[in-house]
Amino acid sequence: MPARARLALAIALVLASPLAARAQAPGLTAVAIGADLATGAGGTTKLTLTLSKAVEARAFVMERPDRVVIDLAEVNFQLGPEAGRKREGLVSSFRYGLFAPGRSRIVVDLAQAATVGRIETVTRAKDGAVLLSIEFQRADRDAFRRAAVASDPMPAARKAAAVPEASDTRPLIMVDAGHGGIDPGAIASTGVFEKDIVFGFAQALVSRLESSGRYRVRMTRDRDVFVPLSDRVRLAREANADLFVSIHADSISSAPQVRGATIYTGSERATDAESAKLADRENKADAAAGTETQAGPAQVADILQELTLRETRSFSSGFAKGLRAHLSPVMEMSPKPHREAGFVVLRSPDVPSVLVELGYLSSKRDLDLLQSETWRSEVTGGMAKAIDAFFGNRTTLTRPDALKRSAAIAPVSP
The missing domain is CATH 3.40.630.40 (Zn-dependent exopeptidases)
Structure with missing residues (x-):
């Protein structure tokens, strides 16, 4: 099945009534069915996710290498195989996935130093899809370095080690x-x-x-x-x-x-x-x-x-x-x-x-x-x-x- 047809089918399954209403339920994981990059005025670049429900996003920058990290609640990414590989404006590529239980992450590799601008969430009237947009703004090296130092990313969740049974001597x-x-x-x-x-x-x-x-x-x-x-x-x-x-x-x-x-x-x-x-x-x-x-x-x-x-x-x-x-x-x-x-x-x-x-x-x-x-x-x-x-x-x-x-x-x- 062509990628465009798969995407259309995913949109239909996730957003069509009555599934769209169920997708908005508090206990269900948000589904991402689209991720688009676009260059805007003033040299800005915007990453827009198409989601089945709203999620909170927190973004910060990191140096060596230069990148923007976007932390989200757990998201089920249903994107095409080419998603994230195309360079656009300030973004050279991005990747995504589960970062820890209950948390997802998007890492954006920057083509040049940039900071995070506006983060907006809007609901598309025609089908109820939620559009989450993160804007990147060109920055000089000093401004980028100050933003990186000011960032305070949450520590990764640590998985508890399984404690071996005391009576079990098997390797x-x-x-x-x-x-x-x-x-x-x-x-x-x-x-x-x-x-x-x-x-x-x-x-x-x-x-x-x-x-x-x-x-x-x-x-x-x-x-x-x-x-x-x-x-x-x-x-x-x-x-x-x-x-x-x-x-x-x-x-x-x-x-x-x-x-x-x-x-x-x-x-x-x-x-x-x-x-x-x-x-x-x-x-x-x-x-x-x-x-x-x-x-x-x-x-x-x-x-x-x-x-x-x-x-x-x-x-x-x-x-x-x-x-x-x-x-x-x-x-x-x-x-x-x-x-x-x-x-x-x-x-x-x-x-x-x-x-x-x-x-x-x-x-x-x-x-x-x-x-x-x-x-x-x-x-x-x-x-x-x-x-x-x-x-x-x-x-x-x-x-x-x-x-x-x-x-x-x-x-x-x-």
């Missing part, structure tokens, strides 16, 4: 589906989002592990919601996880021939320049969602903590090698299948952690496989075997409590 595995909510991750030429690909894979891996009965399994996100990088690490540590597995998919639009999976473990020094660039890109996920990366895990402060970190990285490396061995027969691996880099999500000093790039969305072959149920079943099966082998050696479960609990919790900047 606890934290599965981390990368990106989510307002942060789509890589985007394939077909419009498929990395966040959706990896979430489906993570769910399949969780189901596979739970079905064995050998493990307790948690997810850093169980829906399409944004979770800050430091919170992903915090969730694993607070749950006293025995293993952290982060799932991602890469993209290199300039090299569609590149394909294959890569397993990463944490290190202050990257194995190569490509790994360093990837880690830097992934570590900017918080900024892409209109927030700043919070303080990271503990700084190594004494010899006991240094031993903990070394031991944890040894476990991580050992698991990565076993994972490579079990995945190689069932999936294409990159020329350098095990690498190291400074990913924020791999900085836990006391939880063995790996990040798996399943393949490249820029590769048609990889993209087809990433969306294949048969391929997913084979690969999650290989991962499950690697996890079984890792925990089959009971020494992986006997890290002294004094070591595991010894990592300092005083935060430092990543």
